[in-house]
Amino acid sequence: MDYMPLFSRLSTPVNRRLGLxxxxxxxxxxxxxxxxxxxxxxxxxxxxxxxxxxxxYGPDPRHLLDVYxxxxxxxxGHAPVVLFLxxxxxxxxxxxxxxxxGEALAANGIIxxxxxxxxxxxxxxxxxxxDCALALQWTLSHAARLGGDxxxxxxxxxxxxxxxxxxxxxxxxxxxxxSLTPNRLAGWIGLAGPYDxxxxxxPEVRVAFGWPQTxxxxxxxxxANAKAPRTLLLAARNxxxxxxxxxxxxxxxxxxxxxxxxxxxxxxxxxHVTTVAALARPLDWLAPILPTVVAFVRGESxxxxx
Numbered sequence: 001m002d003y004m005p006l007f008s009r010l011s012t013p014v015n016r017r018l019g020l021x022x023x024x025x026x027x028x029x030x031x032x033x034x035x036x037x038x039x040x041x042x043x044x045x046x047x048x049x050x051x052x053x054x055x056x057y058g059p060d061p062r063h064l065l066d067v068y069x070x071x072x073x074x075x076x077g078h079a080p081v082v083l084f085l086x087x088x089x090x091x092x093x094x095x096x097x098x099x100x101x102g103e104a105l106a107a108n109g110i111i112x113x114x115x116x117x118x119x120x121x122x123x124x125x126x127x128x129x130x131d132c133a134l135a136l137q138w139t140l141s142h143a144a145r146l147g148g149d150x151x152x153x154x155x156x157x158x159x160x161x162x163x164x165x166x167x168x169x170x171x172x173x174x175x176x177x178x179s180l181t182p183n184r185l186a187g188w189i190g191l192a193g194p195y196d197x198x199x200x201x202x203p204e205v206r207v208a209f210g211w212p213q214t215x216x217x218x219x220x221x222x223x224a225n226a227k228a229p230r231t232l233l234l235a236a237r238n239x240x241x242x243x244x245x246x247x248x249x250x251x252x253x254x255x256x257x258x259x260x261x262x263x264x265x266x267x268x269x270x271x272h273v274t275t276v277a278a279l280a281r282p283l284d285w286l287a288p289i290l291p292t293v294v295a296f297v298r299g300e301s302x303x304x305x306x
Contacts, residue, residue, distance in 0.1 A: 036277070037097035043282040044099070047071065049106035051146075057115065057138035058131065065115040065135060066095050068102030069146060074109045080186070080297045081111045081148035083139045085132055087159025087192075087276070090120045090208040100280040107281065108294045111148045113139050117164070120208035125218055128208075132164045133174040140184060154187045154229075154297060158276040159242065162193025166220035166251070170228050187230035189293060192275040194242045195251040196221040224254035231255055231262045232296040234275060234289060241272040263302055265292055 051067035070079065084101050086093045095114045105112035117131035136155055143150040157165035168174055169188035172181055196219055200211040209218060216222055233252050235244035244266055252264040267287040270278060278289040288303050295302045 036273075037100070040100040040277060040280045040282070041097070044103045044280055045107065046103075048103055049112075051106075055138075058134045060118060060131070062116045062118045063131060063134065064095065065113050065138065066099075066102065067146060068099075068106040068112040068114070070106045070109050070111065074111075074147065076147045077144065077149065078152075079109060079111050079148045080152040080154070081113065081139060081143045081146065081150075082189075082297060083113045083115060083136055083153070083155045085115065085117070085135075085155065085157035085161035085164045087157070087161045088119070089202070089204050090125070090128060090160045091204050092119065093161075101276070104279045104281055104284075104290055105294075105297075108290075110294065110297055111143070111146050120204065124207075125209050129164060129167050129174045130177075132168055133178055133180075136168055136175070137178045137180060140180065152186045152297075154185060154189060156189035156191070156293070157193065158191040159193065159272065162190035163195065163220065166190055166193060166195055169231070170220050170223035171217070182229055185229040187232065187296065188228075189232045189296065190234070190248070190251075191289070192235050192239055192242055192244070192272050193220075193233070193247060193251075195219065195247045197242075197247070221251055221254060224251055224260075225258045227259040228255060229260075230296075231260055232293070233262065233264045234292060235266055236270045236272060236275050237266050237268050239272045239275070263296060265302075 048071055049068040050071060051069040053066040054064050055067065057063050057065055082105055084098065086098050095116045098114050102112040102114050115135035117128045140150060140153055143153055155165045155168050165188050169182050169185055175181055198214060198219060200206045200209055200214060233248045235248035237244060248264065252262045255262045270287045274286055275289065277283050278286040284290045291303050
């Protein structure tokens with residue numbers, strides 16, 4: 001379905017606002033499946049970026065990534081770079097569903113890399129974290145030739161992907177085999193992430209983490225006592241999937257106690273899925289997720305908290 005004629009009919013500011021609210025409600029419902037992501041991908045611009053797709057970063061068929069390079073607004077060699085890792089309970093997800101994330105970042109002068117990784121039950125958490133580490137190694141080693149600054153590379157994730165990003169940034173075990181350390185990162189960003197979720201209740205997550213033999217050091221909170229890269233944590237106050245108080249607020253408090261620079265925002269009027277959907281520019285009115293992420297990546301002052 002082509003959604004652009006719908007936008008052309010929303011000619012007045014009031015009608016456009018009401019129309020977007022209706023679309024936002026529909027997308028919030030649909031985003032539980034790939035159809036919602038496809039709606040968002042239809043609505044966002046196609047002329048703000050360029051870059052290769054389906055680039056291999058490792059030997060497995062799932063080791064593929066897409067690159068979103070800004071068409072304007074960047075000085076070659078100086079653009080920040082963000083590797084984005086999607087969620088999906090570690091059991092589902094496709095990089096193509098997150099074109100709206102790549103477009104939103106590229107439209108703001110940020111080079112985005114969106115990577116697939118192996119999923120459970122094919123692998124458990126050590127397997128998909130190893131994949132994400134490989135994707136980060138590729139991003140760091142290719143940042144300069146993509147027009148980015150290798151000293152301004154960050155990793156960002158939503159939900160399960162935020163867990164993956166947290167572990168790369170906090171637990172040195174995953175980057176060490178690649179002769180890398182977390183201090184290579186200019187920062188990391190977690191959206192609605194699970195960082196402290198033992199004991200495991202969800203049957204799919206139990207498989208992914210080998211419950212009940214899941215060790216305490218599988219949790220990002222375990223590593224929050226030492227100084228880590230700059231951190232941005234965003235979550236929905238009324239998230240019914242991941243408890244923001246236990247996970248986001250808890251991790252922020254522990255990281256700050258360890259000396260890490262942490263910015264945290266807890267938003268009203270959004271939920272678990274719309275925490276990432278609000279990155280899409282048609283839905284950025286839901287909450288200032290996009291301007292907060294962009295300001296953090298650029299090293300600018302963050303928008304005033306809600």
